[in-house]
Amino acid sequence: MSNNRWIVNVVFGGIVCAALLFSCRQADYSPKPRGYHRILLPKKSYRETMLTGCPFVFAIPTYSVMLDDKNRNAQPCWKNLDFPQFNARLHISYFPVGKTASFGQLTEDARTFVYKHTAKATGIDQKQIDRPEARVYGLEYTISGNTASNYQFYVSDSTDHYLRGALYFNEKPNLDSIQPVLEFIEDDIRHLIRTFRWK
Numbered sequence: 001m002s003n004n005r006w007i008v009n010v011v012f013g014g015i016v017c018a019a020l021l022f023s024c025r026q027a028d029y030s031p032k033p034r035g036y037h038r039i040l041l042p043k044k045s046y047r048e049t050m051l052t053g054c055p056f057v058f059a060i061p062t063y064s065v066m067l068d069d070k071n072r073n074a075q076p077c078w079k080n081l082d083f084p085q086f087n088a089r090l091h092i093s094y095f096p097v098g099k100t101a102s103f104g105q106l107t108e109d110a111r112t113f114v115y116k117h118t119a120k121a122t123g124i125d126q127k128q129i130d131r132p133e134a135r136v137y138g139l140e141y142t143i144s145g146n147t148a149s150n151y152q153f154y155v156s157d158s159t160d161h162y163l164r165g166a167l168y169f170n171e172k173p174n175l176d177s178i179q180p181v182l183e184f185i186e187d188d189i190r191h192l193i194r195t196f197r198w199k
Contacts, residue, residue, distance in 0.1 A: 041184050042085070046191060051077065054094060055161055059195040061188045069093075081192075086181045087170045090189060095162045106162045110139070110154045113166065117147040120173065129155055134197045142186075146173040151186050153193065161198055165189065 046059040049066055054077040060066060063085060069078035069092075077094035097103050114124060122145035129138040138155035154164040167185060169178055 039180055041180070044187070046188075046195070048195070051079065053077070055199045056094065056163060057195075057197055057199060058192045060192060064188070083185060086185065088181070088185055089168055089170065090185075091166045091168065093164045095164075097156070097158075097160050097162050103156065103158060103162065106156075106164075107139075107154065110152070110164050113164075114141045114143065114152050117143050117145075117149060120147045121145040129153065129193055131194075131196075136193070136196050136198070138193075140190075140193070144175070146175050148173055150175070150178075150182055151189060153189065155193060155196055157198055163196075165192075 042061075042063045045062045047062055048057060048059050050057055051066070056077075060081060061083075063083065065082045065084060067080045067082060068074070069080050071078070075094065079092040081090040081092060083089070095101065095106055097106065101109070118124070121143050124144070125142045127140050127142075129136065129140060131137070135157040136155050137158055138153060140153040141151070143150050143152070149166050149168050151167040152165065154162065156162040167182075167189065169181075171178065175182075
């Protein structure tokens with residue numbers, strides 16, 4: 001009987017020692033970064049869009065849809081380039097220079113629209129658009145941070161035509177979650193600018 005008791009005590013002691021050894025290891029309780037769903041991006045391909053009655057032409061992605069702007073104040077050549085898969089929209093507004101505003105007023109309006117995002121922006125970068133062979137000049141703005149619009153641009157021939165674009169996502173601003181899609185669509189908009197020409 002004492003031999004059995006000794007075996008039980010040894011086994012029980014071994015279990016207790018093993019439990020103490022494993023419980024003494026320090027656990028890692030650091031917070032894990034938030035994960036987001038994997039986004040499947042379509043293959044890049046483009047088609048040229050010809051808009052009836054509008055003095056410009058450019059290429060748009062095949063996975064986008066060009067719609068008329070239905071806003072009650074919209075002008076005839078105001079368009080919305082929708083990216084349904086990404087819940088995003090590029091608002092496009094065309095103005096004939098001199099009829100509604102001067103070139104200086106239009107470019108100042110573009111700058112004002114961009115800098116309205118200053119409160120939430122962590123940075124605003126601008127890059128010049130200069131395509132003299134097509135008479136296309138302007139600026140593109142990249143707005144960092146959790147802002148309503150992270151990318152805007154304008155192009156003009158500096159005398160007769162002016163077109164402005166602003167990209168918005170129909171979501172609560174969260175740059176971490178939209179960053180891959182934002183970069184993907186920014187490439188598409190830059191392609192639009194590279195293929196842009198006046199009629």
